[in-house]
Amino acid sequence: MEILVATGKLAEKTVRYSVVDNADVLVLDIEVAAFLTPHRLLSALKKQQKKYDVIFVPGLCSGDFSIVAKELGCKVFLGPKHAYDLSSVLRFVDEIEFSLEVPACELLSDVWRDIALETLDGIEENAEPLMDLKNVKLGGASRMKVMAEVVNATGLGEETLSNRITSFIKKGADIIDLGASLTASSEDVKRAVRVARKVSTVPISIDTLGPELIKAALDEGVDLVLSLNSSNIDAVAAEVSRADVAAVVIPDAGEGFESLVNNIEAARLAGISNIIADPVLDPIGHGITRSIVRYSRFHEEYPDVPVFFGAGNVTELIDADSVGVNATLCGIAADVGSSILFTPEFSEKTRGSISELSTAAKMMTLAKERESSPKDLGIDLLCLKEKRRRPDVEVPEKYVLAQKFAGWELDPLGPFRIGIAADDGSGVIVAQHEEATIVGQNARDIMDTIMRMKLISKVDHASYLGCELEKAEIALRLGRSYSQDDDL
Structure with missing residues (x-):
């Protein structure tokens, strides 16, 4: 099976390291791989003489790559979100039908877990x-x-x-x-x-x-x-x-x-x-x-x-x-x-x-x-540390040193009081405003709701709220307590 992995300039080194010789690599004239578009990919592939059975595009791409598949007569899938996961994805290319909607790493995570749980059910039954x-x-x-x-x-x-x-x-x-x-x-x-x-x-x-x-x-x-x-x-x-x-x-x-x-x-x-x-x-x-x-x-x-x-x-x-x-x-x-x-x-x-x-x-x-050690099983207990570290970025020669903003003023639309209601289950984040109380399990949904309801008017207030909501979400995930403005 002929496989191609498309990427951008910044991720080229990591992609080649992960792919080894299990696929060809196409580096397009873009810096960030996630900015790859279907038309840009088609334009680059028309210059290629080789025909491919499967093409993986970066997992964070958002375009409709089905037009690429249709025009080239091959399969096009979303790869993983992070290039270092490509080696794991390519191992399953003959066994799993990947997707153009769900990144391969997320799809495999579910597959690995499902296989593990099915195996456990069989062991217990027998x-x-x-x-x-x-x-x-x-x-x-x-x-x-x-x-x-x-x-x-x-x-x-x-x-x-x-x-x-x-x-x-x-x-x-x-x-x-x-x-x-x-x-x-x-x-x-x-x-x-x-x-x-x-x-x-x-x-x-x-x-x-x-x-x-x-x-x-x-x-x-x-x-x-x-x-x-x-x-x-x-x-x-x-x-x-x-x-x-x-x-x-x-x-x-x-x-x-x-x-x-x-x-x-x-x-x-x-x-x-x-x-x-x-x-x-x-x-x-x-x-x-x-x-x-x-x-x-x-x-x-x-x-x-x-x-x-x-x-x-x-x-x-x-x-x-x-x-x-x-x-x-x-x-x-x-x-x-x-x-x-x-x-x-x-x-x-x-x-x-x-x-x-x-x-x-x-x-x-x-x-x-x-007959193995308890690793790579499809389920794990990794909560605070990672199995594989994402690549760090390099600090450029020229940069601006971050400083605390001293000109904070109250948002005219009013403040929020953030807390968590952590029951014996998963718990929720509670964002209280004089106009409404918003409850949810993740910071993004609550922040999106606040924006949609137009309960915030200042950029610095939005930045502050985003930080506090994320802290509250992390506290829920780790089973810790949370108090607004305190360190987690």
């Missing part, structure tokens, strides 16, 4: 699990499942608890864990389980060592008990066995591997058949390495027992962004055969941990399927 928890597969070849704890669920009002459970499931929680406070009563536990049952269909667990609270949860039809050890096995084993629910077994406080094994054996002898083992992940600074070794040893010696991995024990006790920490912990969890990833998403710094662990679990499943 997986033989170690255990089924209310139709949720645990262990085996199935994806690691995310258990999200609602901290102090027994002390929350019905509306608050309902909203929190709903938002956790929306973020990717496969199992909801109801945390019982130290002062919770049996009635508090029953009420929490009833609320959870009302708003969700995912498995529900109760998080307490108290025998009476465990029994109360069992009475309401809870699916999982978290946790059992020598302090409560004798008191609740009969009820757990009779209800035929799963139970997470832990070592006794301060004990290790042998205690866990002994408690699992005691639970089995007491009639509990659906057992999940929690070797307990210790925080950084408190023996995390020893605990990981404990996990590895347990999985090697008891490969048929699903393993519970408490990622929240680490993320809550380190002042670092949770994205990379959760991805790394998820990789370790996969290596030691974990079935459940547990997180409370309690503190502000760990908000987003549920969705992060959910994505990371999918990445590890795909990596295992492909």
Whole structure:
């Protein structure tokens, strides 16, 4: 197949580097590639003797290049927005029908993600699990499942608890864990389980060592008990066995591997058949390495027992962004055969941990399927850093040094108050003016609406608003707070 890539003078070096010898390169007499027009391209191609099957034009071009395709009898597509992505695009030229409306990089992004998700669905459907928890597969070849704890669920009002459970499931929680406070009563536990049952269909667990609270949860039809050890096995084993629910077994406080094994054996002898083992992940600074070794040893010696991995024990006790920490912990969890990833998403710094662990679990499943590292999978957890850096520009010899404008005056049409309404979902930007309040999820749409409604009259005001709206959008994307005029 004969392929041509058309570009401008400024991008020539990057285009040739990306294309290598997989296509010919046509450099037109324009500086910026995005300014290429259909007529200019036709004029240049008529001078070419060679016939091409496919021509890629810059992804940011806006003209109607279908006239080029019609006149030359070949296919013309939008390439990627950035020249360095051409190598990735050209690999798929025989497999994908590109577009004249959607840049190739955006099209491939969707394709790669769709392929990844279809692969995950197939793996999950065909997986033989170690255990089924209310139709949720645990262990085996199935994806690691995310258990999200609602901290102090027994002390929350019905509306608050309902909203929190709903938002956790929306973020990717496969199992909801109801945390019982130290002062919770049996009635508090029953009420929490009833609320959870009302708003969700995912498995529900109760998080307490108290025998009476465990029994109360069992009475309401809870699916999982978290946790059992020598302090409560004798008191609740009969009820757990009779209800035929799963139970997470832990070592006794301060004990290790042998205690866990002994408690699992005691639970089995007491009639509990659906057992999940929690070797307990210790925080950084408190023996995390020893605990990981404990996990590895347990999985090697008891490969048929699903393993519970408490990622929240680490993320809550380190002042670092949770994205990379959760991805790394998820990789370790996969290596030691974990079935459940547990997180409370309690503190502000760990908000987003549920969705992060959910994505990371999918990445590890795909990596295992492909026998590769968790990269180039179609899904990722790159939020602040880039996989490939866009090329920098060179500072010219002559330039004007930017200076702050000191002559700011109030816009006669009035000021705007910018804020974000960040709920447990995606949140929105709120731009309040005396004439109208505009709400949206991205800065461009809000600014376009402000211009269309003629709510602004000064260039410096428009510049200021654009900066603040963009800051608000970035805050939403990163899950951060926002305050107008403060640094992000």
